[in-house]
Amino acid sequence: MKNRRDFLRNTFGLGAGLAAAPRLFAAPRQASGEGLDMEYMGHARQSSGRMVSVETPDAPQLPWRMADGAKEFHLIAEPVKQELMPGKIVNLWGYNGSAPGPTIQVNQGDRVRIIVDNHLPEPTSMHWHGFEIPVDMDGAPGSSQDPIPPGGRFVYEFTLHQAGTFFYHSHMAMQEMMGMIGTFIMHPKRAYDPPVDKDFAIILQEFAILPNNPIPNSMNMEFNWLTFNGKAGPATTPLIVRLNDRVRLRFINLGMDHHPIHLHGHTFVVTGTEGGRQPKTTWGPKNTVLVGVAEAADVEFVANNPGDWMIHCHLPHHMMNQMSSVVGPMTRGSNGMPAGLGMEEGMGILREGHATSEDKGPSLGRGMGVGSTRDQTLGNGPLSAPQAKHSMDNMPGMQHEGMQMAAPEVAKDANSVPGFPQDAFMEGPAMAMDKMVEKPENYGLRPGWSGFMQGMMTFLRVLPPEMYDKVMALREQQKGKPEPMPGMEHPHHG
Numbered sequence: 001m002k003n004r005r006d007f008l009r010n011t012f013g014l015g016a017g018l019a020a021a022p023r024l025f026a027a028p029r030q031a032s033g034e035g036l037d038m039e040y041m042g043h044a045r046q047s048s049g050r051m052v053s054v055e056t057p058d059a060p061q062l063p064w065r066m067a068d069g070a071k072e073f074h075l076i077a078e079p080v081k082q083e084l085m086p087g088k089i090v091n092l093w094g095y096n097g098s099a100p101g102p103t104i105q106v107n108q109g110d111r112v113r114i115i116v117d118n119h120l121p122e123p124t125s126m127h128w129h130g131f132e133i134p135v136d137m138d139g140a141p142g143s144s145q146d147p148i149p150p151g152g153r154f155v156y157e158f159t160l161h162q163a164g165t166f167f168y169h170s171h172m173a174m175q176e177m178m179g180m181i182g183t184f185i186m187h188p189k190r191a192y193d194p195p196v197d198k199d200f201a202i203i204l205q206e207f208a209i210l211p212n213n214p215i216p217n218s219m220n221m222e223f224n225w226l227t228f229n230g231k232a233g234p235a236t237t238p239l240i241v242r243l244n245d246r247v248r249l250r251f252i253n254l255g256m257d258h259h260p261i262h263l264h265g266h267t268f269v270v271t272g273t274e275g276g277r278q279p280k281t282t283w284g285p286k287n288t289v290l291v292g293v294a295e296a297a298d299v300e301f302v303a304n305n306p307g308d309w310m311i312h313c314h315l316p317h318h319m320m321n322q323m324s325s326v327v328g329p330m331t332r333g334s335n336g337m338p339a340g341l342g343m344e345e346g347m348g349i350l351r352e353g354h355a356t357s358e359d360k361g362p363s364l365g366r367g368m369g370v371g372s373t374r375d376q377t378l379g380n381g382p383l384s385a386p387q388a389k390h391s392m393d394n395m396p397g398m399q400h401e402g403m404q405m406a407a408p409e410v411a412k413d414a415n416s417v418p419g420f421p422q423d424a425f426m427e428g429p430a431m432a433m434d435k436m437v438e439k440p441e442n443y444g445l446r447p448g449w450s451g452f453m454q455g456m457m458t459f460l461r462v463l464p465p466e467m468y469d470k471v472m473a474l475r476e477q478q479k480g481k482p483e484p485m486p487g488m489e490h491p492h493h494g
């Protein structure tokens, strides 16, 4: 009971207001009518018994209805509150209360109508990335259509003959960097060969967010929050598959960086791009796929290796959360706050001189703002066990028991080693928050796992049948319940 109580406290004490926050901005979900939530599930069953719906963990699915001979969807562009991880709520822009927006799934050949309402404070336009449709439906503002004004609406309608992993996004560049993108799956008329048992899509995004600031700096060139479907590890929801399932993962990237996405324990083949299915002759073995900006990549494999396997971007900085200067010590320096280059240079604004000059070049558009380029030398955390315990006792939601409370593993002479510390305190036992991110998909993970999950990172959980069924049953139990995981017991605490 203690575990459960802690979990509820964490969820409702710290998280309740936060979890409810998106509603302030969200449009009513029943925009397309009641009882339609499951209708999208029907999309893939018409031609093949083995085609499966695409799961987008942590991102909602968009319901639709038939109207005037077309599948009709309703998207509302609007500001949203997105919880990147417990307690980290940021102001993004997205669709229907979510950033990234909800997932659209249709069949090849479908007639599709998408009503786009603009609830943003400025004009927007919706682009259907890679769609071979009439130009007046392309969503290029100023050339194919007038931008949709604040409060305005544009109805897009087209017939889709393509198949593959696609996405929609605002065609205002900076709105893209505020989160305005969503997955758009076109299922092929006939299931791909070989068919898969599980199909997942993940959108890769990145944001530059200063400490204590909930609004991303979309002008920045470096990013300290990296997300899978709007969540940073350990808040990402693991992908659950049964041992020996054939699995497809679809990655979509719209940001300022290319992301090498790496899967542990398995070898996959790249079966598709943002342009659709690739011929089998191109399928070579890989375990990392570079998903370039504006690209998509489909990979497939047989999940024949049981275990909880990491999937993550392999850029080292993209496996971190909140990497930024420690602001506190700057306010205590004897010389006042060292500012390095100014805010303007840090944000990429140039008033004099030139961009590649020696004094400006290294920092222009690459700073995190005032004070980020110089800082007091300081470890990322306490350097002794008593200090660690003291500071952790004051942190809400941190775990204080068992292996979670292990003393920092630091050599006695650590401070004499050049370069220390690198990672000793940003990851590890001190950062574990298993209970704060508890959910059915995390059931049975090794205690303390969450201390080592950051940034663009999640698990592929290849589960033997019994465990798979258990996790699925827990997930089913939780559906429609506001209270997550009632009565769940952690197997390691049993």
Ligand SMILES: [Cu+2]
Pocket: 226, 257, 258, 259, 260, 313, 314, 315, 318, 456
């Ligand atoms: Cu990356």
